[in-house]
Amino acid sequence: MTAPHATSLPPLEDLAQATCARDFLDAFDGYPHGVVVMDACRRVLYLNRRMEELTGRSRATCLGLPCAQVVRTRLCMHGCTPPQTPGKLINVETDLLAAGRRLLPVRLTGMPLLPDSGAGPFRIEIVEEMASSGDECARCARGFRSPGGSARILGRSAQIEKLLEVLPALARSDAPLFFCGETGVGKDVFAEVAHALSLRSREPFVRVNVSPMPDTLLDVELFGAAEGGLPWVEHELPGAFRKAGGGTVYLAELGDLPLPHQARLLHMLEQGTVTPVGGKAPVSVSCRLLAATNADPELLIRQGRLRVDLAKRLDTFRIVIPPLREREGDVLYLAQRFLEHSAASLRRKIDGFSRDAQTALTQYVFPGNIRELKNIVEYAVMVCQGGQILAEHLPPHLALAATAGRSTEQGHG
Structure with missing residues (x-):
C-alpha cells in the first residue's frame, strides 16, 4: 500500500544528497533522541529508530503523512510551529502523545534545513524526552495551572513532593481518580491539575458540587433530561456527563451522593452510557470521572453512605492528600x-x-x-x-x- 502523498514527495535520495551523504541519515539511528525530517509542506520523509519507538510506528508507514499525525504534541493541537526564517532555531517544551497513549513531557527543537545543493527546503525536528526524572514530573505537575488558570499545587514538603511525582502518570490514565483528604487540603486543586495534565486537557472540566438537593434535580444535573421529560423541561438538557464531552467530570463530595445515584454512576463507569430523565434510550458518554471525599471511604461504607462496589471501582487510584x-x-x-x-x-x-x-x-x-x-x-x-x-x-x-x-x-x- 502506497503511503499518502508519496508520489508527490521529493525522492529520499534528494534528501540524502542535500545533506551531503546518506550516512547523514543513517547516523541518526544511533541518536538517543527522536529525529523527524520533513519537506516544505511538513510531510514526513524520515524517522530515526528512536522516533519509531516513541510513536510506535515505522518510518515506512509514516512516509508522506502530515507531521501532526506522527509527531503528536500539545503544540500541534494549537497549530504547528510558526513559519521560520532560515537558520532560526525553535526550542520549546511540550507534551508528546507517544505509543500506548502515554503523554511524555518533551523538548522539541526544530530548524529549517536549507542545503547549498538547491534541493529542499527540508525541516528537521528533534524530540528529546524530559520524563526520565521524577524532578521533571514534579515540575510538570507543579507548573501546570487549571483550565481557568487559578488552581496550582503549592508545597515543598516530602508528602507533596511524593504526590507530585506520581500525579502526572496517574493523570494520563483514563481510569477514575479518587481524591481523599480533610476539608481544605486542596482536593479541588489536585483534580483540576490532573485534568490539565491529562490527554483530555483541551476538553471541558465539569465540576459538580454534590450538595443536598431534590433527587430529580440531581438526576438532571448529572444525567440530563429529555425534552418534555419533566414539566419544566422545554428543551433537552445534557447533564454533566454529556456536557463534558471527551473531558472530565469532577464530583466534589462523593459522600453526599445518594445511594440510588451511586448505582447509576457505577453503571455509567461500567457501560459508558447514561439515561436522561424522561429519556427512552441510553446515551453514550466518553468522559473521565474524578471524585473526592473529605471522609474516610471505609467509614462511609460502614455508615452506609458509600456503595462497596463503587468504592472498589474508584479505589484503583486513590490519592490521599495529607492535612497541612x-x-x-x-x-x-x-x-x-x-x-x-x-x-x-x-x-x-x-x-x-x-x-x-x-x-x-x-x-x-x-x-x-x-x-x-x-x-x-x-x-x-x-x-x-x-x-x-x-x-x-x-x-x-x-x-x-x-x-x-x-x-x-x-x-x-
Missing part, C-alpha cells in the same frame, strides 16, 4: 506565598512574618487546612499597618497560640 499539620515546612512556605499574593493585590509592602507570628502559625493545627491558612493570611494583611506581620495581626485564636508558645519557651529557660 502533617506537611513539615509547608505552613510557613504557603503563608509567605499567600502573603506575597495578598500584599500585591492590596498594593502593600509587607516583607514577612515576625518570629512570634511564625510561632503562632506553626503551633496551630489548622482544622481548615490550606483554605483556613489562606484566609488567616489575608486577614493579617488587611489589619497590618507596618512592614511585617506581627502576632497581634493574626486572628485572636492564633495570637493565643503564640502566647502559649512564649510561655512554654520561658518555662524551659
Whole structure:
C-alpha cells in the first residue's frame, strides 16, 4: 500500500544528497533522541529508530503523512510551529502523545534545513524526552495551572513532593481518580491539575458540587433530561456527563451522593452510557470521572453512605492528600506565598512574618487546612499597618497560640 502523498514527495535520495551523504541519515539511528525530517509542506520523509519507538510506528508507514499525525504534541493541537526564517532555531517544551497513549513531557527543537545543493527546503525536528526524572514530573505537575488558570499545587514538603511525582502518570490514565483528604487540603486543586495534565486537557472540566438537593434535580444535573421529560423541561438538557464531552467530570463530595445515584454512576463507569430523565434510550458518554471525599471511604461504607462496589471501582487510584499539620515546612512556605499574593493585590509592602507570628502559625493545627491558612493570611494583611506581620495581626485564636508558645519557651529557660 502506497503511503499518502508519496508520489508527490521529493525522492529520499534528494534528501540524502542535500545533506551531503546518506550516512547523514543513517547516523541518526544511533541518536538517543527522536529525529523527524520533513519537506516544505511538513510531510514526513524520515524517522530515526528512536522516533519509531516513541510513536510506535515505522518510518515506512509514516512516509508522506502530515507531521501532526506522527509527531503528536500539545503544540500541534494549537497549530504547528510558526513559519521560520532560515537558520532560526525553535526550542520549546511540550507534551508528546507517544505509543500506548502515554503523554511524555518533551523538548522539541526544530530548524529549517536549507542545503547549498538547491534541493529542499527540508525541516528537521528533534524530540528529546524530559520524563526520565521524577524532578521533571514534579515540575510538570507543579507548573501546570487549571483550565481557568487559578488552581496550582503549592508545597515543598516530602508528602507533596511524593504526590507530585506520581500525579502526572496517574493523570494520563483514563481510569477514575479518587481524591481523599480533610476539608481544605486542596482536593479541588489536585483534580483540576490532573485534568490539565491529562490527554483530555483541551476538553471541558465539569465540576459538580454534590450538595443536598431534590433527587430529580440531581438526576438532571448529572444525567440530563429529555425534552418534555419533566414539566419544566422545554428543551433537552445534557447533564454533566454529556456536557463534558471527551473531558472530565469532577464530583466534589462523593459522600453526599445518594445511594440510588451511586448505582447509576457505577453503571455509567461500567457501560459508558447514561439515561436522561424522561429519556427512552441510553446515551453514550466518553468522559473521565474524578471524585473526592473529605471522609474516610471505609467509614462511609460502614455508615452506609458509600456503595462497596463503587468504592472498589474508584479505589484503583486513590490519592490521599495529607492535612497541612502533617506537611513539615509547608505552613510557613504557603503563608509567605499567600502573603506575597495578598500584599500585591492590596498594593502593600509587607516583607514577612515576625518570629512570634511564625510561632503562632506553626503551633496551630489548622482544622481548615490550606483554605483556613489562606484566609488567616489575608486577614493579617488587611489589619497590618507596618512592614511585617506581627502576632497581634493574626486572628485572636492564633495570637493565643503564640502566647502559649512564649510561655512554654520561658518555662524551659
